[in-house]
Amino acid sequence: MTQEKVKCLIIGSGPAGFTSAIYASRANISPVLYEGIQPGGQLTTTTDIENFPGYPKGITGTDMMEDMRQQSIRLGTDVRVGDVSKVDFSVRPFVVTIDDEKDILADSVIIATGASARYLGLESEMKFRGMGVSACATCDGFFYRKKDVAVVGGGDTACEEATYLAGLCKKVYLIVRKDFLRASQAMQDKVFNTPNIEVLFKYNTKEVLGDEDGVIGAKLVNVDGSEKIINVDGFFLAIGHNPNTSLFKGQIDLDAEGYIKTKGLSSETNVAGVFAAGDVKDSHYRQAIVAAGSGCIAAMDCELFLRQ
Ligand code: NDP
Numbered sequence: 001m002t003q004e005k006v007k008c009l010i011i012g013s014g015p016a017g018f019t020s021a022i023y024a025s026r027a028n029i030s031p032v033l034y035e036g037i038q039p040g041g042q043l044t045t046t047t048d049i050e051n052f053p054g055y056p057k058g059i060t061g062t063d064m065m066e067d068m069r070q071q072s073i074r075l076g077t078d079v080r081v082g083d084v085s086k087v088d089f090s091v092r093p094f095v096v097t098i099d100d101e102k103d104i105l106a107d108s109v110i111i112a113t114g115a116s117a118r119y120l121g122l123e124s125e126m127k128f129r130g131m132g133v134s135a136c137a138t139c140d141g142f143f144y145r146k147k148d149v150a151v152v153g154g155g156d157t158a159c160e161e162a163t164y165l166a167g168l169c170k171k172v173y174l175i176v177r178k179d180f181l182r183a184s185q186a187m188q189d190k191v192f193n194t195p196n197i198e199v200l201f202k203y204n205t206k207e208v209l210g211d212e213d214g215v216i217g218a219k220l221v222n223v224d225g226s227e228k229i230i231n232v233d234g235f236f237l238a239i240g241h242n243p244n245t246s247l248f249k250g251q252i253d254l255d256a257e258g259y260i261k262t263k264g265l266s267s268e269t270n271v272a273g274v275f276a277a278g279d280v281k282d283s284h285y286r287q288a289i290v291a292a293g294s295g296c297i298a299a300m301d302c303e304l305f306l307r308q
Contacts, residue, residue: 109274
């Protein structure tokens with residue numbers, strides 16, 4: 001196994017990772033950033049971003065992440081393709097293994113691995129993943145033009161995806177397990193003002209139905225026990241996220257949901273020299289701008305740690 005010594009290692013390439021890279025570069029701590037399996041992170045699977053300051057006309061997630069990447073590189077970050085396969089935070093320097101083939105010996109680590117979409121956990125849902133079942137309307141919506149689809153969830157993501165899909169598809173069912181939407185009022189208004197979205201309140205999904213060509217429908221069950229079948233070609237999940245922390249279990253403190261615990265307003269984990277930023281430590285706000293701010297905090301904490 002080859003080895004390389006670095007001062008500051010950043011894991012992850014979303015807004016948190018790249019903002020920490022920008023600040024760490026300017027602080028002269030020579031950051032090395034590994035992009036992970038989804039370069040650019042979750043924003044590369046979203047539609048237009050209209051709430052990130054500085055883009056008066058909005059910007060696509062992919063373009064924004066490419067801008068952040070270029071900015072990091074211009075300021076001196078060594079941005080690399082590769083995924084972390086193992087970490088050992090019990091030794092100094094920390095040992096971070098990349099793709100099972102290279103060990104990075106790092107004086108400090110900033111974890112910005114984000115979160116991933118959650119699935120319902122149905123066998124039928126797994127069976128038809130990639131064959132009609134998707135957790136990303138922006139990535140896959142195109143395949144369902146003029147067809148009927150369903151979106152599960154009642155939060156901002158579900159509403160955003162339902163309205164996006166309504167622009168492409170004939171009909172969109174929004175399957176909500178409660179009798180209200182949790183989404184912001186603005187998103188709710190959009191949903192209720194879109195004629196080809198039908199909200200099915202108080203329904204859970206019992207089974208995703210399909211044949212050898214993929215999804216053909218879904219069997220839903222109402223809270224009163226009655227069942228209903230909808231005919232759809234696409235079945236989209238928008239029910240929240242899980243933090244990408246499986247690598248760090250047993251290495252640093254996580255909360256009950258698996259998010260990295262940090263001290264107060266700082267990015268410090270329980271291991272001195274290991275910092276966390278963005279959605280991997282934030283189960284509440286989960287916004288690009290918050291993740292970016294969190295990346296800035298991590299780089300400043302990290303610089304101070306290295307100086308001391
Ligand atoms: P949320 O956690 O806000 O919503 C998840 C939704 O999925 C809830 O309606 C929840 O139902 C439902 N759900 C969870 N598990 C299941 C299940 N097993 N079966 C059926 N339904 C389920 O996640 P989001 O991804 O929507 O949003 C995350 C954060 O990002 C929020 O803070 C949101 O405001 C923000 N966001 C902001 C956007 C914007 O400002 N443009 C766009 C997208 C997200 P229940 O309500 O019953 O718990």
